[in-house]
Amino acid sequence: MRNPKVWMAIFSAAGILYLTVGLVGRRAPGPLAAVHARVPSLNGFASCSECHGGWFSSMADSCLSCHVDIAEQRDRGEGLHGTPRAKEQQCAACHSEHHGEDFAMVNRMSFAQAGVQDPSAFDHALLGWTMAGRHLELSCTECHVHADTPVLPEGGKRYLGLDRSCASCHEDPHEGRLTQDCARCHVQESFTTLRAADHEEVLPLVGGHGDVTCRTCHAAEDAHSLETLLGGPRTPSRSCKDCHASPHAEGFVAGAAALASMPAGESCVVCHVAEHVSFRADTIAVTAEQHAGSGFALAVPHDEVACAACHIPALETFAARYPGRDADTCAACHDDPHGGQFRGAACLDCHDREHFAPHAFTLEKHAATALPLTGSHVETECSACHLDPAPGRPRAFAGTDATCAACHKDAHRGFFRRFETEDEPATCNACHRTTTFTEALPFDHRRWTDFDLRGAHAQDSCESCHVRTPEPDDRGRTFGKVSKRFGAVQDCGSCHRDVHGGQFDREGLPKTVDGKTSCARCHTETSFRDFPKGFDHERWTGFPLEGAHGTVGCTDCHAPLRKPDAQGRTWGRAKGTRCADCHDDPHVGQFRVSGVTDCQRCHRSAMSFSDITFRHDFDSRFRLGQAHAKVSCDACHKPMKFGDREVVRYRPIPHQCSDCHTSQKDPLRRGGR
Numbered sequence: 001m002r003n004p005k006v007w008m009a010i011f012s013a014a015g016i017l018y019l020t021v022g023l024v025g026r027r028a029p030g031p032l033a034a035v036h037a038r039v040p041s042l043n044g045f046a047s048c049s050e051c052h053g054g055w056f057s058s059m060a061d062s063c064l065s066c067h068v069d070i071a072e073q074r075d076r077g078e079g080l081h082g083t084p085r086a087k088e089q090q091c092a093a094c095h096s097e098h099h100g101e102d103f104a105m106v107n108r109m110s111f112a113q114a115g116v117q118d119p120s121a122f123d124h125a126l127l128g129w130t131m132a133g134r135h136l137e138l139s140c141t142e143c144h145v146h147a148d149t150p151v152l153p154e155g156g157k158r159y160l161g162l163d164r165s166c167a168s169c170h171e172d173p174h175e176g177r178l179t180q181d182c183a184r185c186h187v188q189e190s191f192t193t194l195r196a197a198d199h200e201e202v203l204p205l206v207g208g209h210g211d212v213t214c215r216t217c218h219a220a221e222d223a224h225s226l227e228t229l230l231g232g233p234r235t236p237s238r239s240c241k242d243c244h245a246s247p248h249a250e251g252f253v254a255g256a257a258a259l260a261s262m263p264a265g266e267s268c269v270v271c272h273v274a275e276h277v278s279f280r281a282d283t284i285a286v287t288a289e290q291h292a293g294s295g296f297a298l299a300v301p302h303d304e305v306a307c308a309a310c311h312i313p314a315l316e317t318f319a320a321r322y323p324g325r326d327a328d329t330c331a332a333c334h335d336d337p338h339g340g341q342f343r344g345a346a347c348l349d350c351h352d353r354e355h356f357a358p359h360a361f362t363l364e365k366h367a368a369t370a371l372p373l374t375g376s377h378v379e380t381e382c383s384a385c386h387l388d389p390a391p392g393r394p395r396a397f398a399g400t401d402a403t404c405a406a407c408h409k410d411a412h413r414g415f416f417r418r419f420e421t422e423d424e425p426a427t428c429n430a431c432h433r434t435t436t437f438t439e440a441l442p443f444d445h446r447r448w449t450d451f452d453l454r455g456a457h458a459q460d461s462c463e464s465c466h467v468r469t470p471e472p473d474d475r476g477r478t479f480g481k482v483s484k485r486f487g488a489v490q491d492c493g494s495c496h497r498d499v500h501g502g503q504f505d506r507e508g509l510p511k512t513v514d515g516k517t518s519c520a521r522c523h524t525e526t527s528f529r530d531f532p533k534g535f536d537h538e539r540w541t542g543f544p545l546e547g548a549h550g551t552v553g554c555t556d557c558h559a560p561l562r563k564p565d566a567q568g569r570t571w572g573r574a575k576g577t578r579c580a581d582c583h584d585d586p587h588v589g590q591f592r593v594s595g596v597t598d599c600q601r602c603h604r605s606a607m608s609f610s611d612i613t614f615r616h617d618f619d620s621r622f623r624l625g626q627a628h629a630k631v632s633c634d635a636c637h638k639p640m641k642f643g644d645r646e647v648v649r650y651r652p653i654p655h656q657c658s659d660c661h662t663s664q665k666d667p668l669r670r671g672g673r
Helices: 004-026 048-052 059-066 068-078 085-089 108-113 133-137 226-232 252-261 264-270 288-292 417-418 445-449 539-540
Strands: 189-194 640-642 645-648
Touching: 004 108, 048 059, 059 068, 252 264, 252 288
Parallel strands: none
Antiparallel strands: 640 645
16 A cells, blocks of 8 residues: 555545544533533543443443443342343433533432332332331431432442441441341331241240240340340240249149140140130130049039139139039038028939039929929929019028919000900910910911011011010010000101102102102112112212213212111212212312312213323413424423422413523423523
């Protein structure tokens, strides 16, 4: 290549390239941010390649060559920059440049590009650490000191450099004596709230053991101290007797242990389980075999007696509650209720050995008295005829009148006599069995009251209409009269209130439906909740259930009431038929016209409020045009404080070009300057 023209061409091209690169360097789109502007190598001649890459490197390579810790995160797939979404982005997509010293390169848009819409509500689970408890009450700057710092100091970190270990932020009150991780005993809600992650393997912390402190069982100087257990190898587990003294006789303990096939020192758990809050827990169950070890076999009749009947819980000491008794000596526990009437006779003359009641005074023995027991009297309690005596006197068994009138009065006061016929007299045995008055024959309600029971009336209990009284009347009757509750029964309204308050009897609504009137237009006698033909919501309320309203349950608008209201209604009334009656206005009245907010101007779909039919060019005073149509909504409509709420402001907002596009107010600059 000795041709001078070739060399001249080469030098000319090199010169042009040099001038071009220099010209580009001098025509940067704007000044650097403060954090980059203070780096000398980024402000000199031909400094563009420092960030934008050279012949064989990209802009991302240049960024990561300086931000090594970010590069390491991306390589390891850790942190926010290591997420797949962040790794797919170019650095400049999140961190814009050339907007001047006041521009913050880490801003809300940076987080949004990484998938985080609200930095203040950042979910640390994205970084592999679940933040909970008291940590959720902290502001970002309490851990990340430079989170809101506009320009980081030399060598400063905004979010990196922290350690997840508790000791990186909190002092160790144990001074290194415990080698376990803090989270084994503590939770993020509070250091004073403790948990024992593996304590269940040794002793469940429930019942009586559930409300004691750790130091109660693991004192600092004890062989089982926390320092010993968590600072080195475990000591052998303790048995109940190591902490609790037993009041039981050795024979009883040995017998219970033998039945359970376990050592005597560990047999406490046979009766006293971990869930008990006291050794005197009411749920302690002692089997008959175990009780026999005390020398008192729980044979009949004592096998069904509650423990508290013999071992009175109110007695303070164990010895007082469990003194030891002879099972064959009745007088040790039972007084003579007859006051000596049967002196000379043994209890077993009238009572079985196994029980006092029912007695063993047989029908044959009673037949020798003035009243042989037959029919209903065979099963009648003795106290029904042998009445309760006066206080301080025993029950009398002699001289009892044997006639019905002596004991029974006509509780119906002759009511049924009006319905009797010669073939069917209104006698007691027409309705009652001889066994008992309460065990009645099938009662023909229509025959004896002239009121037929159908539907729900046939399924309901008698007490629904005949309310029992707390105390019997002078005839011994507790079965209430219908007239006392409802008065004379004529129709449904005699017993049932219109819980709708006449709402469905308004003018314009049908008085009859399929030949049925009143309640029967919608309900059957089976149940007021039974709508055999469904409920035509539009017909009866004027509000059609269309779109999303057709998919919700009745209780979404008519909330069930915990208690019936004054009308007896168990479903609440709907709040209204306008959108604003049920749905909160997220725009806090920005679109209210003459005191009314018409949601359907923009939300015309009944399926979802998110289906918006708002047309900016027609439904607002500002036509977007080609340029504004590409701008995101939140560039103009930003959150603002309306009272104590922060909502997006839609109206009124400025409409003049100069309101947004001026050299003094540029939305791309920090603070809008």
